Amino acid sequence: xxxVTQSQPEMSVQEAETVTLSCTYDTSESDYYLFWYKQPPSRxxxxxxxxxxxxxxxxxxxxxxxxxxxxAKSFSLKISDSQLGDAAMYFCAYRxxxxxxxxxxxxxxxxxxxxxx
Amino acid sequence: xxxxxxxxxxxxQPVGSPLSLECTVEGTSNPNLYWYRQAxxxxxxxxxxxxxxxxxxxxxxxxxxxxxxQDRQFILSSKKLLLSDSGFYLCAWNTMNREEHxxxxxxxxxxxxxx
Numbered sequence: 001x002x003x004v005t006q007s008q009p010e011m012s013v014q015e016a017e018t019v020t021l022s023c024t025y026d027t028s029e030s031d032y033y034l035f036w037y038k039q040p041p042s043r044x045x046x047x048x049x050x051x052x053x054x055x056x057x058x059x060x061x062x063x064x065x066x067x068x069x070x071x072a073k074s075f076s077l078k079i080s081d082s083q084l085g086d087a088a089m090y091f092c093a094y095r096x097x098x099x100x101x102x103x104x105x106x107x108x109x110x111x112x113x114x115x116x117x
Numbered sequence: 118x119x120x121x122x123x124x125x126x127x128x129x130q131p132v133g134s135p136l137s138l139e140c141t142v143e144g145t146s147n148p149n150l151y152w153y154r155q156a157x158x159x160x161x162x163x164x165x166x167x168x169x170x171x172x173x174x175x176x177x178x179x180x181x182x183x184x185x186x187q188d189r190q191f192i193l194s195s196k197k198l199l200l201s202d203s204g205f206y207l208c209a210w211n212t213m214n215r216e217e218h219x220x221x222x223x224x225x226x227x228x229x230x231x232x
Contacts, residue, residue, distance in 0.1 A: 045223035103149045109160045
């Protein structure tokens, strides 16, 4: 079974600075998808960014980018120019590309990001 | 466009009372549907998932059950709530039809407090 590990339970960053959240995963599959979700205090889960394993290019969404290292099974999230609104719990998730019950996402335990003014 | 509705947003129920949480999806057909619970603002625990009408898979044995009476409707139920059922419940959907929906889209959640 796939596992997702977020080794940093909490992180903090100064406003306007850059922070990187770590995520590693364990899988024997070659084709899969990786995601970062943000959960602000409202507790609404919001998709931040998606990476397809077959794509070598790292995904970017405005101030959010990933460093996808397939061989190392690493998928870190970089937040540039951090804003107060970035403060949230961040979850890394994995999904197999195969069908059937593998539609499910496997989540890490989350990293709580604090942004200091 | 696709939307997901989850209600109620907040619920306070006495121990031993029944529970019914509802989730509906609009703008897509044959979605995969999921119920998660999140305790103490931490990790997500998958409770049930469904890949079609009447098809329910349970991830953990517990006091809860799920049903999918219609293609885009997913219901989480309990006959008698326990204190340990308190938590934040999230409904989600995804699909294999379009890559942008391979990940989950979540509902806004239900905060359940059992007293």
